[in-house]
Amino acid sequence: MNLRYCGILMALGWLLLGGCVPQPEAIDPAAAVARLSTGAPLLRCREACVGEWQRAQPRAAQLAAAGRWADLATLVQRVGYQDDLTLYYLGEAAEYLGYPGAAASYYRQSTYLTGTSIACQNLSRNCGGYIFPRAAALRLAAIERSLVYRRRPRHLAPAPHGQEPPTPAEVETVPSPPEAAVQSAPAAAEIPPPPAPAPPPNPAPMRSPGSDYIEPPPATH
Numbered sequence: 362m363n364l365r366y367c368g369i370l371m372a373l374g375w376l377l378l379g380g381c382v383p384q385p386e387a388i389d390p391a392a393a394v395a396r397l398s399t400g401a402p403l404l405r406c407r408e409a410c411v412g413e414w415q416r417a418q419p420r421a422a423q424l425a426a427a428g429r430w431a432d433l434a435t436l437v438q439r440v441g442y443q444d445d446l447t448l449y450y451l452g453e454a455a456e457y458l459g460y461p462g463a464a465a466s467y468y469r470q471s472t473y474l475t476g477t478s479i480a481c482q483n484l485s486r487n488c489g490g491y492i493f494p495r496a497a498a499l500r501l502a503a504i505e506r507s508l509v510y511r512r513r514p515r516h517l518a519p520a521p522h523g524q525e526p527p528t529p530a531e532v533e534t535v536p537s538p539p540e541a542a543v544q545s546a547p548a549a550a551e552i553p554p555p556p557a558p559a560p561p562p563n564p565a566p567m568r569s570p571g572s573d574y575i576e577p578p579p580a581t582h
Contacts, residue, residue, distance in 0.1 A: 393435040397455050400466035404443035404451075407479050414442035418487050421450055425489075430454040445474040445493045446481040452500060465504045471497040 417440050424433040434454040437447050452467035475494040
């Protein structure tokens with residue numbers, strides 16, 4: 362009788378333990394990518410999911426090598442296991458799917474877990490061939506540099522040697538064709554004025570009426 366009760370208790374214990382193990386979440390690639398783009402924490406399972414992750418990790422490595430980033434994000438989120446390797450996989454998927462901000466978040470989360478009791482080196486014993494936190498830190502630094510470069514204002518090209526660099530007003534101001542035509546024509550002030558009219562000639566002096574008489578020569582005898 363005691364053996365029977367012991368068997369029942371053991372069976373109940375296994376059932377209880379089995380009920381504590383979370384089942385993989387059903388998620389489609391579109392929903393997985395939508396979650397990934399937020400950069401929010403997505404993985405919360407640890408010791409209870411380590412066995413499931415050890416079985417899934419070789420498949421995750423194949424998807425990463427093939428560049429199937431949506432499928433990789435789906436697999437990692439479906440298992441839900443959290444360590445520095447799974448967070449690095451999420452960072453890779455986000456980076457190559459075009460979400461650099463989210464990728465930086467997951468790479469940063471990966472560096473936080475390295476050296477803890479749940480790091481891949483200590484719990485799952487499988488780091489996928491990566492060296493952490495170096496692998497995540499390198500990708501994080503590269504993304505941060507690219508984000509800073511995108512926000513940097515564009516500068517004018519350097520001027521040739523011996524010339525002053527153009528000011529923004531000179532670069533942006535281009536005269537319209539009518540203005541250019543006016544500038545190219547000679548100024549009105551540069552045309553010489555017409556010569557002043559010559560003064561009229563002085564009139565001949567007028568003679569009095571008596572001055573017109575001419576005395577005749579004397580008569581000869």
